[in-house]
Amino acid sequence: MNNKNNELNERRDFIKTSAILTGGALLSSIPLAGAYASGSDTIKIALIGCGSRGTGAAFQALSTKFNLKLVAMVDAFPDKLEKSHKSLLAKFGAEKISVPEDKKFTGFEGYKQAMEDADVVLLCTPPGFRPAHFAEAVKQNKQIFMEKPVATDSPGIRSVLATAEEAKRKKLNVVVGLQRHYQKNYRELIKRVHQGELGDIVSGQVYWNSGGVWVNPRQPNQTEMEYQMRNWYYFNWLCGDHIVEQHVHNIDVANWVKNKYPVSAYGAGGRFLRTGKDYGEIFDNHSIEFVYDDGSVISSQCRHFTGGANRVDETFQGTKGKIFLDSNNRGKIWDHKGKVLVNYEGKTDANPYQTEHDELFAAITANQYKFADAENAAKSTMTAIMGRYASYSGDVIKWDDALNSNINLMPDKLAWDALPKILPNFDGTYPYAIPGVTKVI
Structure with missing residues (x-):
């Protein structure tokens, strides 16, 4: 190709x-x-x-x-x-x-x-x-x-x-x-980016750093399939890890701002705090650099643990200025001298x-x-999956290699008495990726 x-x-x-x-x-x-x-x-x-x-x-x-x-x-x-x-x-x-x-x-x-x-x-x-x-x-x-x-x-x-x-x-x-x-601040400000107000976008940072989500304890007589379905967020065949399920929003904004998709991903992640059997196989943090064909790099962070500073937003730097956006109907554009060109505070905007x-x-x-919307959604989801591949393996993952991977996470059979492909160890914990060891594609 x-x-x-x-x-x-x-x-x-x-x-x-x-x-x-x-x-x-x-x-x-x-x-x-x-x-x-x-x-x-x-x-x-x-x-x-x-x-x-x-x-x-x-x-x-x-x-x-x-x-x-x-x-x-x-x-x-x-x-x-x-x-x-x-x-x-x-x-x-x-x-x-x-x-x-x-x-x-x-x-x-x-x-x-x-x-x-x-x-x-x-x-x-x-x-x-x-x-x-x-x-x-x-x-x-x-x-x-x-x-x-x-x-x-x-x-x-x-x-x-x-x-x-x-x-x-x-x-x-x-x-x-x-x-x-479908959110007004994103539509209006990214339109200005595409009209050239920031020049060429050369870098950016996107975040979904938060405390994580629910856990449903294992119940007596649950089959493994039911347990994983009740706790779908912690199993990749169901969720994709939180870099895919949640952080896809911010990664998608990066692709939208850039008007393209990255050609490779490189980064790291792991299970630092959420290491118990309740947390399935997913990581609690990912930090990825997405590289686009023009050499620009968008840095991506997401994490699921409490006690740290939470942040869910996006910021990008261009040859003429920079932009900040978040889901609370805020947005701002500055020039390189720090002059505010647009200050968007539309807190009464319609719910997207x-x-x-x-x-x-x-x-x-x-x-x-x-x-x-489906094609863009698929490619932004693929961007997040490529980030997971990079985080899990520690390798540089290229777009075509990631997209063409034949590793299928879905169970061979969907039934309450069927077994998913990932099963708990003897102590009830689940195997998880080890960067530098795990092969993902």
């Missing part, structure tokens, strides 16, 4: 995708595949994954000004489905929550049936399942909202990229929950989690094909 031509094609693809994400560019007003399949003016939605994020996505979809009805739900766990259903029913009532018992599906395969009667599907399970669920949704001609990240390994990314092309061919709207693309649904359902209601 000619790497130079490959990089040029990636840049062209990124610019096309970025225009869609940042400007809401209309791609087509041709009637949509799958839109209003029932012939009704009610948009029927199905919720695939009923955890806190899935329930939140359903809240936001149903809070749009459009005529929506939830008609099916699926989750691996009945208790999560029922908790979600009860919460949504209390908020929106039976008029909008019309999910009879025969449209509540559980287990690993119910997603196929849950999608059948819907016009739009919300894909919100742990990300390891996203490639298969996305493929099925496109096969069934559904309009799609799906959460980030969109895969946890390279085969999954290749699957999502192929499905993204099929979604484009079918003119199916796909919005991905990298919600900074809501905006992504408002804009998706506005397009669907208008019968417009407007959103094709």
